[in-house]
Amino acid sequence: MKKTTTINLAGMVFHIEENGYLLLQKYFDDLKRVFSNEEGLDEMVSDIESRFAELFHDRLHTHKEVVTEEDVIQVVNIMGSPNQYDETFDEADTFEESDYQSFTNERRLYRDTDDAVIAGVASGTAHYFGIDPVIVRILWIIFFFLGGSGILIYIIAWIAIPEAKTTAQKIQMHGKTPNLDNFKSYMDKATSETKKGYDRAKNSVEKSWNSSQDAVRKTTRIFGNIFGTIMILIGITGLGTIGMLFFLKFSKLTVNNELVDTDLSSINSLIFVNETLAFWLLLIIASIPILFFVTIGAKLIFRQLKVRALNWVLLIIWFLSIIGISILGVKTGVDFKESYFIEEQTYIEDDIDELSLYLFEDEIEITNSLDYEFENFISITDDEVKLGYINIEIESTKDSLFHYKVEKSSKGNTLKSAKTNAEDIKVDVLHKNGEMTVDTRYIFSRENRFRDQKVKLIIYVPIEKQIVVNGNLEDYPIRIKTSRLFSKDDVEQTSIWKATERGMEFVR
Amino acid sequence: MKVENTQAQMRKGILEYCVLSILSKKESYPSDIIEELKNVEMIVVEGTLYPLMTRLKNANLLDYRWEESPSGPPRKYYCLTNKGKDFLKALKETWLTLKSAVEQLENNEL
Numbered sequence: 001m002k003k004t005t006t007i008n009l010a011g012m013v014f015h016i017e018e019n020g021y022l023l024l025q026k027y028f029d030d031l032k033r034v035f036s037n038e039e040g041l042d043e044m045v046s047d048i049e050s051r052f053a054e055l056f057h058d059r060l061h062t063h064k065e066v067v068t069e070e071d072v073i074q075v076v077n078i079m080g081s082p083n084q085y086d087e088t089f090d091e092a093d094t095f096e097e098s099d100y101q102s103f104t105n106e107r108r109l110y111r112d113t114d115d116a117v118i119a120g121v122a123s124g125t126a127h128y129f130g131i132d133p134v135i136v137r138i139l140w141i142i143f144f145f146l147g148g149s150g151i152l153i154y155i156i157a158w159i160a161i162p163e164a165k166t167t168a169q170k171i172q173m174h175g176k177t178p179n180l181d182n183f184k185s186y187m188d189k190a191t192s193e194t195k196k197g198y199d200r201a202k203n204s205v206e207k208s209w210n211s212s213q214d215a216v217r218k219t220t221r222i223f224g225n226i227f228g229t230i231m232i233l234i235g236i237t238g239l240g241t242i243g244m245l246f247f248l249k250f251s252k253l254t255v256n257n258e259l260v261d262t263d264l265s266s267i268n269s270l271i272f273v274n275e276t277l278a279f280w281l282l283l284i285i286a287s288i289p290i291l292f293f294v295t296i297g298a299k300l301i302f303r304q305l306k307v308r309a310l311n312w313v314l315l316i317i318w319f320l321s322i323i324g325i326s327i328l329g330v331k332t333g334v335d336f337k338e339s340y341f342i343e344e345q346t347y348i349e350d351d352i353d354e355l356s357l358y359l360f361e362d363e364i365e366i367t368n369s370l371d372y373e374f375e376n377f378i379s380i381t382d383d384e385v386k387l388g389y390i391n392i393e394i395e396s397t398k399d400s401l402f403h404y405k406v407e408k409s410s411k412g413n414t415l416k417s418a419k420t421n422a423e424d425i426k427v428d429v430l431h432k433n434g435e436m437t438v439d440t441r442y443i444f445s446r447e448n449r450f451r452d453q454k455v456k457l458i459i460y461v462p463i464e465k466q467i468v469v470n471g472n473l474e475d476y477p478i479r480i481k482t483s484r485l486f487s488k489d490d491v492e493q494t495s496i497w498k499a500t501e502r503g504m505e506f507v508r
Numbered sequence: 509m510k511v512e513n514t515q516a517q518m519r520k521g522i523l524e525y526c527v528l529s530i531l532s533k534k535e536s537y538p539s540d541i542i543e544e545l546k547n548v549e550m551i552v553v554e555g556t557l558y559p560l561m562t563r564l565k566n567a568n569l570l571d572y573r574w575e576e577s578p579s580g581p582p583r584k585y586y587c588l589t590n591k592g593k594d595f596l597k598a599l600k601e602t603w604l605t606l607k608s609a610v611e612q613l614e615n616n617e618l
Contacts, residue, residue, distance in 0.1 A: 009581075010581035010582075011581055011582070012580070012581050035559060038559060038562065038563075039562075039566050040562045040565070040566050041562075043562060043565075044558050044559060044561075044562040047538060047558055047561065047562075047584065048555065048558050050538075050581045050582075050583075050584070051538060051539065051542075051554065051558075053580060053581045054539060054580045054581060057579065057580045057581075077553075078553070078554050079553055079554045079555040080552065080553020080554065080555040080556065081553075081555075082555065084552070084553050084555065084556070085553070085555040085556050085558070085559055
């Protein structure tokens with residue numbers, strides 16, 4: 001019992017077995033492809049359909065009402081496969097002609113888009129060398145990790161290697177000369193593929209092709225499963241990490257080897273102009289490569305899985321997101337166009353010979369850099385940003401009074417906004433009875449966003465007078481203008497400096 | 509270098525001439541032409557004829573009319589146009605020249 005279907009061929013109705021129908025359909029598809037450049041193609045196709053109708057008609061009689069698969073094969077044999085038509089063609093007429101004329105037993109390199117993860121480069125290459133696609137995919141993955149150049153090579157291969165479009169090319173990709181026999185075997189494969197699933201067809205084809213390689217194939221399959229599992233696990237871990245980074249409020253986060261008292265979304269909102277959009281774009285850009293990882297892993301395990309369309313969509317979204325974030329980046333960059341600089345000078349009127357400098361961070365005095373490692377580079381509250389650290393400079397002056405200068409600078413998209421940003425910076429410097437206390441961090445309001453706000457404190461010491469720098473400031477951005485080279489060792493502990501005409505001098 | 513390729517090349521040039529000759533005798537539809545060509549082993553597979561017919565018709569060497577068939581689909585009867593007749597005449601001259609050239613060469617060799 002076989003299922004039949006009804007077709008209209010040149011105005012005549014035929015009952016035809018489904019397998020025969022598929023074969024016939026494939027035949028006409030190929031015909032159209034081979035002669036795609038031919039003028040009057042439709043007319044030619046309908047003439048050929050007429051001939052098919054005639055030849056089918058001859059094969060039917062009162063006791064035989066159905067065109068069988070066998071009939072189709074016989075008629076196709078009489079008509080010849082589309083590539084055999086080419087005998088009468090000029091060589092320049094169709095470009096695909098050469099594909100048909102040069103059919104040999106040699107394999108040709110094509111991309112196998114039926115079994116593709118991205119563009120079918122790996123599976124096509126595997127067919128060419130007669131090995132399992134899993135091996136090639138694993139090699140590609142290793143390649144990607146050894147250096148980013150793997151991606152470039154993949155793209156070049158993608159462009160350079162043609163896609164196997166026609167049945168003939170697909171057969172040739174697997175290293176067989178296309179003739180009606182394997183044309184039909186391919187068709188059978190395609191038919192049972194739709195009916196009973198890709199896997200069975202693939203197994204049967206693989207068996208008939210090379211049963212001696214079964215052991216090798218099993219090994220690669222196990223290998224692929226292990227590798228695929230690892231990739232999926234890495235991928236899921238990666239997605240989890242990204243999720244935590246983006247959505248959880250972390251108290252500490254490492255940025256440029258600095259521990260930061262904030263979370264990623266706050267940092268993001270501090271920099272980008274459209275913070276919500278930027279947040280999602282960054283999330284997408286970070287997640288999609290990892291999703292790729294998962295899909296490739298899944299493909300290694302479940303080979304019948306079709307991930308190509310999904311990966312294409314992901315790739316397009318990824319590129320669009322990158323374009324989006326670039327546009328936001330440029331928009332944000334404009335905010336750094338102008339810079340503004342304010343300085344405030346204060347004289348210490350007290351009659352003192354020595355000024356003692358104390359640095360504080362969150363009201364805790366910095367005494368020892370070993371105890372206190374300048375951890376809180378940045379902390380963000382709902383409406384304020386605290387940023388470290390104020391640059392400190394100490395130099396000698398011919399003036400008779402101690403004085404200091406606070407320099408605040410910021411960027412903005414206009415001079416006005418840069419000025420507003422700079423004026424908004426709050427610096428906490430106090431002096432009393434020969435003691436000077438400095439909060440090492442400065443504050444600006446969060447709505448201004450980070451626009452390269454910077455603060456510099458310059459302390460002027462009159463000649464012959466001294467300054468005491470308290471605490472171990474080895475790691476602090478402090479600069480003392482000395483007549484000789486400044487050594488970090490000098491500020492490892494509380495140090496005393498004397499102003500001379502040539503600059504500051506280390507006392508002890 | 510394959511003998512099949514050369515054979516195909518040789519047939520290729522002559523096939524147009526053969527089709528035009530068949531049509532110069534009487535109007536025919538493709539199956540008739542195929543029949544005749546097959547009898548003299550000019551074509552291997554039937555499909556070969558169709559692209560050729562399309563090209564000849566597109567070059568205005570052929571014209572056609574439809575005719576109902578007693579059984580089977582309607583038939584497309586082809587005939588030569590005036591241009592086709594001239595074309596055939598030119599081909600015939602060439603063919604005769606070629607034929608005698610080949611014969612002469614073969615005889616000389618003996």
